[in-house]
Amino acid sequence: MIRYVMAFVAVCVALPAWAEVKIKEVTSPGGITAWLVEEPSIPFVALELRFRGGTSLDAPEKRGATNLMVGLLEEGTGDLDAQEFARQSETLAAQFGYDSSADSVSISARFLTENRNDSLALLRMSLVEPSFPEVAIERVRGQVLSGIRSRQKDPGKIAGEHMSALIYGAHPYGTAGEGTLDSVGALTRDDIVAAHQGAMARDRMYVGVVGDVTAEELGPMLDALLGDLPATGTPIPGTAEVTLDGGIEVVEFDTPQSVAVFAQPGIHREDEDFFAAYVLNVVLGGGGFDSRLMTEVRKKRGLTYGVYSYLVLRDHADVYMGSVSSANDRIAQAISVIRDQWALMAEVGATEDEVAKAKALLTGAYPLRFDGNGAIAGIMVGMQVDGMPIDYIATRNDQVNAVTVEDVNRVARELLDPEALTFVVVGKPDGV
Known part of the structure; x- marks a missing residue:
């Protein structure tokens, strides 16, 4: 029954009018800044996190580390394996999403007000305490390698990768964030742990929250959720020089x-x-x-x-x-x-x-x-x-x-x- 309630909420929750979106800036006691839109009419909260840097943080010989790490965040944390994490998420009617791009790592969460504390505790475990078990690493690595092989047969992907190399050269933008068969195949658990520490740090974090939560409630909530992340991460790459010759x-x-x-x-x-x-x-x-x-x-x-x-x-x-x-x-x-x-x-x-x-x-x-x-x-x-x-x-x-x-x-x-x-x-x- 809970999953149907969540599906209904996800589809139907919307603010009255886009022009009436009233954003408040909230700073937590621990110094975390977030933008908040309070909408108490339905007992539901949406939270979005963005960490600047993304797959561009990978060293040339470690391309694919951040992408693989993000794919593992819900594959085990604390004493929970992937199946138990998924079971608890479903029981709470909470939805979590994890994604990476060339410029960011993105985390999304959707949960009911009545389950807010338990949902945030589960989300925190995946962000702060991922266990990166070897069995999960090999399973997700296989999925990533399968995607790379598929990309090698897709003319559109091939064209995009060749163009990126032309545009960006030696900058991290010039190679695929998913990595190559060789680079992903060589990644170790230590590489994944290092990617987690380097990418998900408070010095490059942005937060947006919409729903049934007040500014007074949000500050302590953010400190509990995010306060134990590393203070600083891997240095972010500099500007990429765009040079194209018209050929x-x-x-x-x-x-x-x-x-x-x-x-x-x-x-x-x-x-x-x-x-x-x-x-x-x-x-x-x-x-x-x-x-x-x-x-x-x-x-x-x-x-x-x-x-x-x-x-x-x-x-x-x-x-x-x-x-x-x-x-x-x-x-x-x-x-x-x-x-x-x-x-x-x-x-x-x-x-x-x-x-x-x-x-x-x-x-x-x-x-x-x-x-x-x-x-x-x-x-x-x-x-x-x-x-x-x-x-x-x-x-x-x-x-x-x-x-x-x-x-x-x-x-x-x-x-x-x-x-x-x-x-x-x-x-x-x-x-x-």
């Missing part, structure tokens, strides 16, 4: 359809022209079927089912990227059209109508992100990581609406660099 790299792969990714230097989230670039991208390739690239590559010429562009915002580098797939004998034409549209947008710019539609799409879609306490907790953590002000939710759409067509076209001239637009093509492309 095309072909990776031979036996497939009837080639996959291409393309990239050029991007724009930083804190740049004063970021929102103009955001609108620009919707016009060019981020606006679905109404984007320029989709219109020219798919609708008019039928070269692909989909072509997209997107701003990639990482902690240590900013890149403007895109992707397209097409038959081997048509991918060259698709690349040519993309290059032409990139240059045309830089030279001529967008129209008033295109900018208006892009702004309407961005502002209309934004409230849909606030579809539950968990989503809002995640948004708040992301805001903290990106250094956004606490009132960003209320002002974000105003910043989008303030963008003019002149702003978009000026940024198009300054940002878009057809000469630097670089392609990696995986397949057996003709004429490339």
Whole structure:
């Protein structure tokens, strides 16, 4: 019965309106800072943790250590093995999620108010006291290795990894955070323990909480949950230099359809022209079927089912990227059209109508992100990581609406660099 109650709560809990999200900054007695939205109407709490650094903290010869460590956090803690941990989570109707990326380790928790203390105690054990038993290490290692082998057969993954190597070089971004068959196969339990101590430390931690908890209750709760984590962790890597020469790299792969990714230097989230670039991208390739690239590559010429562009915002580098797939004998034409549209947008710019539609799409879609306490907790953590002000939710759409067509076209001239637009093509492309 409890699982059905939890499922109902997870689906139905949502704040009254996104514009009414009232965030409080809370500092615990132990000095842990969190952003809180109190919502007592339903007895449910969502908690989101983010630790900056992620898989980029791995040494070159230990690539995959952080990813493997995160996969083991719920596989044994204290005197609980994986099965008992899962059984207790289900009994409490608590849901825990553990994930890693190039820039962060993320932890999510959802639990009922009546089970809050027991749920947090169980979560604490997984964060602070993971046991990393050898039997679990070998089981999860096998899963990771299977994923790496699968990735080696996926043209899209291959293209992405080759492009990362081109963009980031020797920086940790240049290699897959999951590691390689050799690096993951060689990891020891000591490596995993070291990755845990290095990645999950209080000096790089961000917290978002939404639900049935008060500011007075939250402070002691955070100290009990997180106060015993290491104070400092592994030094975070520095800036990655983005260098792209505008060429095309072909990776031979036996497939009837080639996959291409393309990239050029991007724009930083804190740049004063970021929102103009955001609108620009919707016009060019981020606006679905109404984007320029989709219109020219798919609708008019039928070269692909989909072509997209997107701003990639990482902690240590900013890149403007895109992707397209097409038959081997048509991918060259698709690349040519993309290059032409990139240059045309830089030279001529967008129209008033295109900018208006892009702004309407961005502002209309934004409230849909606030579809539950968990989503809002995640948004708040992301805001903290990106250094956004606490009132960003209320002002974000105003910043989008303030963008003019002149702003978009000026940024198009300054940002878009057809000469630097670089392609990696995986397949057996003709004429490339």
